Amino acid sequence: MTPSPPEDVGPVADELAARIRHLFGRSLHIRTLDTGSCAACESEIRLLSAPHYDLHRLGLFFTPSPRHADLLLVTGPALRVMDEAVAKTWTAMPDPKVVVAVGACALGGVYPRDPFAHGQVDDILPVDVYVPGCPPSPLALLHGLLVAVGKLSDKAGALTFVSDDSPEGSDPR
Secondary structure, eight states, rough: OOOOOOOOHHHHHHHHHHHHHHHHHEEEEEEEEEOOOSSHHHHHHHHHHHHOOOHHHHTTTOOEEEEEESEEEEEEOOOOOHHHHHHHHHHSSOOEEEEEEEEEHTTTSSSSTTTBSSSOOOOOOOSOOOOSSSOOOOHHHHHHHHHHHHHHHHHHHHHHOOOOOOTTTTTOO
């Protein structure tokens, strides 16, 4: 029996790489945050760094520091014991920032609200993109990242920069 051909990631990957180069010069940094998952989503996320998907060629890099992250990739249900870690990660990230909720647990499909869990990630963070699945495929994750880059572009366009020596409301150019 011959193995099935891999998913066609070419068009999605090319569009994602073009948007990242346009917005960020060369790279977008992703911080992953596991709020109590079974690790299935993390294994799919790790596949994105494998040679078949190779996120580095697209200008996407995983970073251990939230201070360098543009995008927060959250997996798992929103467990209450993780509230402090989630809050510290969120506040350490510079603006503009985007949150992507990954997997059925993060979307609230597995754990109901109870004394130990909030239920879903958007109860504790402002989620911009949802990637469903248990676990979602790497192609679904790439598509979610593509949508997130579009949202990040909108947020970056809404920022205004004013220097200290220019009068309020004047064009800084």
